[in-house]
């Protein structure tokens with residue numbers, strides 16, 4: 001995917017340097033690896049989501065999962081303070097289920113901090129509109145568990161180490177400043 005913003009747009013929450021490595025090197029490597037792995041297989045030409053939902057664990061899933069996860073991740077950001085807060089149906093669902101937006105954020109950050117090793121923390125919906133905060137290791141995605149992903153934070157060290165070193169909690173807390181809730185609201189409405 002092409003970034004929908006300039007590489008310095010998310011600073012200082014995510015620096016241009018981190019974005020250049022994360023989007024320009026790590027994600028590119030997953031794309032190149034997947035293309036090599038699916039060449040000549042039944043998965044060649046299939047949609048990324050179809051591969052992630054259906055393929056067995058292994059190299060194809062690892063790379064397809066990481067591409068899908070990063071597409072959702074990079075696609076949800078905007079310049080610091082751009083947006084804000086959830087609105088509409090999503091705001092109502094968050095309040096109903098977690099008590100408040102702040103309590104949801106707290107629970108989400110805790111899930112990110114306590115995820116051991118590399119992985120992703122997610123806010124997803126089950127299609128009935130109920131919300132779920134889940135942790136998944138490595139390249140796993142909520143779609144493999146019957147959920148529709150809405151919001152994610154990458155807790156692989158490559159996502160934050162250049163800017164925050166070992167301070168994963170600080171990184172997760174700062175990420176709220178660049179979440180574009182218009183994107184998350186839209187994902188919820190499209191579920």
Ligand code: MN
Nearest residue numbers: 026154156159
């Ligand atoms: Mn990453």
